[in-house]
Amino acid sequence: MTVLIPQSLHDALAAATANPDAQIIQGGTDLMVEINFNHRKPTDVIALRRVDEIRNYVVTADKKNVVIGSGLPYREMEHGELAKLLPALAQAARTVGSPQIRAAGSIGGNLGTCSPAGDALPVLSALDAVINLRTASQSRDISVHDFMVGVKRNARQPGELIISATLPINNGWQGYAKVGVRNAMVISIASCCLVIDRIKGSVGIALGSVGPTVIRCRETEQWLSMQIDLKNNSIVAPNLLKEFGDRVAKESKPIDDHRSTAAYRRHAVATLSRRLLTRANTQ
Amino acid sequence: MSANSEVYDLNVNGQKRQVRDAWVGESLLYVLRERLGLPGSKGACEQGECGSCTVIMDGQAVCSCLVMAATAVDSQITTVEGLTSDNSLTAVQDAFITEGGVQCGFCTPGLVVAIEHLLDTNPDPSQLEIKEAISGNICRCTGYGRIFEAVNTAVSTRRANKL
Numbered sequence: 001m002t003v004l005i006p007q008s009l010h011d012a013l014a015a016a017t018a019n020p021d022a023q024i025i026q027g028g029t030d031l032m033v034e035i036n037f038n039h040r041k042p043t044d045v046i047a048l049r050r051v052d053e054i055r056n057y058v059v060t061a062d063k064k065n066v067v068i069g070s071g072l073p074y075r076e077m078e079h080g081e082l083a084k085l086l087p088a089l090a091q092a093a094r095t096v097g098s099p100q101i102r103a104a105g106s107i108g109g110n111l112g113t114c115s116p117a118g119d120a121l122p123v124l125s126a127l128d129a130v131i132n133l134r135t136a137s138q139s140r141d142i143s144v145h146d147f148m149v150g151v152k153r154n155a156r157q158p159g160e161l162i163i164s165a166t167l168p169i170n171n172g173w174q175g176y177a178k179v180g181v182r183n184a185m186v187i188s189i190a191s192c193c194l195v196i197d198r199i200k201g202s203v204g205i206a207l208g209s210v211g212p213t214v215i216r217c218r219e220t221e222q223w224l225s226m227q228i229d230l231k232n233n234s235i236v237a238p239n240l241l242k243e244f245g246d247r248v249a250k251e252s253k254p255i256d257d258h259r260s261t262a263a264y265r266r267h268a269v270a271t272l273s274r275r276l277l278t279r280a281n282t283q
Numbered sequence: 284m285s286a287n288s289e290v291y292d293l294n295v296n297g298q299k300r301q302v303r304d305a306w307v308g309e310s311l312l313y314v315l316r317e318r319l320g321l322p323g324s325k326g327a328c329e330q331g332e333c334g335s336c337t338v339i340m341d342g343q344a345v346c347s348c349l350v351m352a353a354t355a356v357d358s359q360i361t362t363v364e365g366l367t368s369d370n371s372l373t374a375v376q377d378a379f380i381t382e383g384g385v386q387c388g389f390c391t392p393g394l395v396v397a398i399e400h401l402l403d404t405n406p407d408p409s410q411l412e413i414k415e416a417i418s419g420n421i422c423r424c425t426g427y428g429r430i431f432e433a434v435n436t437a438v439s440t441r442r443a444n445k446l
Contacts, residue, residue: 001306001307001308002307003307003308003351003353003354005354005356005357025351025354027349028349028350028351028354029331029346029349031351032310032331032348032349032350032351033329033330033331033349035308035310035351036310036329036330036348037329037330041308042308045307045308045351045354047351047354049354050357075343097331097419098331098334098418098419098420099344099397099415099416099418099419100331100334100337100344100345100346100397100419101331101346101349101419103343103344103345104343104345104346104349104350183418184415184418184419185332185418185419185421
């Protein structure tokens with residue numbers, strides 16, 4: 001087994017292209033669990049922890065988007081400028097594991113593992129994030145919806161590195177909510193991100209942990225935009241709020257597993273989505 | 284830089300320590316305990332959930348069970364053994380004793396390291412900030428009340444020592 005620790009993005013891309021089958025490790029919070037339990041024994045590892053170019057974020061010159069490096073730890077998204085620009089991402093980041101995990105974990109790790117329970121993924125989905133992937137010679141952008149293929153399966157090709165996620169700076173309300181068995185240090189049983197675009201008059205609703213990948217509730221989004229004026233802060237009537245949650249639950253595809261039941265998860269996403277829509281109308 | 288041989292160096296508690304005859308996929312926790320004779324960091328869950336293996340790496344509290352040791356060759360690592368250079372106790376360790384924050388003791392080293400890290404970065408934390416800082420450290424004996432008391436005592440002691 002070999003461990004490479006490239007010190008620049010250039011060297012990391014060269015290493016990944018030269019050895020397409022190498023295991024990529026970012027914060028280690030997923031991979032090391034598998035190694036510790038003998039579920040995986042990689043032959044070659046490329047560690048990205050010293051690649052500074054992917055451990056930051058930039059606001060684009062037109063101030064319309066934020067490009068978040070795949071290795072930026074969740075800790076950096078909880079407070080400060082980034083939290084102001086992307087409140088839903090900050091809320092999701094604060095629910096990741098514990099301070100120890102947030103010092104290590106990153107969006108690149110969530111995308112690489114591609115578990116439907118990845119805390120940042122509903123935010124990326126609701127905001128229609130664009131993922132940048134690179135090899136030593138090529139760069140491509142792919143919608144997060146096309147990137148997430150199935151349970152722990154994604155569209156990353158051998159030899160490619162996940163470089164960044166580009167998220168729009170939204171002008172409307174956005175929020176994230178999650179249910180687990182306790183407040184801290186918990187993998188989500190169900191999660192929801194709601195984003196309102198007041199200029200377009202549209203809404204994005206994405207659910208985590210209730211399907212093989214993160215689920216976008218396109219039908220409910222359509223329905224809601226016809227029921228209320230999303231360009232203005234119109235109050236949602238109680239009967240509409242009830243139907244909204246029911247419609248979100250209907251679009252979820254949960255299963256019974258060791259973490260919860262399908263029935264509870266359906267109930268949870270209905271409640272979480274109603275709660276977020278209520279907050280959107282009162283904050 | 285690469286660690287593709289079975290020999291690599293780690294910077295632990297201010298000393299350069301050589302790791303040899305080790306599989307390079309081993310966790311930092313395993314290497315600290317089994318290769319470098321530093322059993323203070325405890326192994327319980329091996330999946331980042333319990334915090335008993337917490338160490339300081341490059342100024343951050345992290346779970347050493349989730350760090351591949353061979354990738355940490357250029358990092359500064361502080362374990363519970365390295366909190367003081369002699370055999371004295373830190374204010375946090377002393378407060379754990381006086382406030383009864385230790386029962387079975389298994390979680391204690393991880394909690395001590397997490398709290399040292401908190402107080403080094405935030406010397407006067409609110410109760411909420413204390414809870415947040417140790418939310419990744421699980422104790423099944425104390426119910427946490429005496430641990431919170433220990434943190435409050437350590438805050439006072441550290442403040443008094445500075446005056």
